[in-house]
Amino acid sequence: MDDRTFRTAMGKFVTGVTVITTQLNNEVYGMTANAFMSVSIDPKLVLISIDENANMNQYVDEAGQFAISILNEDQQDMSAYFAGQVKEQRNINFNWFNDMPAIEGAIVNLTCDVHDSVVAGDHTLYIGAVTDVFVTDGEPLAFFSGKYKQVNGTANVN
Template sequence: MDDRQFRNAMGKFATGVNVILTEVDGDVHGMTANAFMSVSLDPKLVVISIGERAQMLEKIKQSQKFTVNMLAADQQELSMIFAGQIKEKREVSFDRLADQPVLAGSVAQITCEVTAEHVEGDHILFIGNVTAIELAEREPLIYFSGRYRSLMEEVPTT
């Protein structure tokens, strides 16, 4: 199988859209990611996957902290900014949760401290111990088959 076929197959898995943030020397750094999942309930652990060539990799290694911001349906522009799809400079404001930067209006904000790193292929998996969570009742931003989507309400069965 070639790389394109693999990428196309992975794109058939509908995911939420997250922005991962970290702070180093007072500067906030971020990237859009869908490679995120919960790992454990006790202790509360999550994992993010960062490519070995991503600028964010060294920032997380330095800070040993990160936040996961699950974007709401009206936050597509933030996803595009942190994915580098919007090149011109845009002002992004950050809130704070457990003294870490988070994006206001997200469906969920999760602060984490890195407990482990694992090299897997061309990515590093960061295991994060969850230190704080903030939730909002909003519709999530979804990504499927290379496009942003919205979550439709379930149709009742008769």
């Protein structure tokens, strides 16, 4: 199979949209990611995946900690900005949470210490030990087949 077919197939899986942030030498760094998952409840562990060639990979590795913000359905612009799709510099107001920069207005903010990391193919998988969590009401921003989607409604399952 070719890379395009594989990428298209993976895009058929609906994901939420997150922004991963960290702080290193008093500078805040962030990136949009949809490769995020819960790993364990006891201990509380999550996983993020970062391209080996992304600057963020080095920042998370050196900082040893990161925050995950699960974006709400109205934060498509925040996702685009941290995905590098918006070229002008913006002044982002971060919600400082557990001494980590998190995205204001996100429906979930998690702070994590790097528990472990594994290079897998062209990405590094970071397992984060969750140190704190903030949850608020709201609907998540979703991503499907290369497009942003909103979650609205409930499926009827019998």
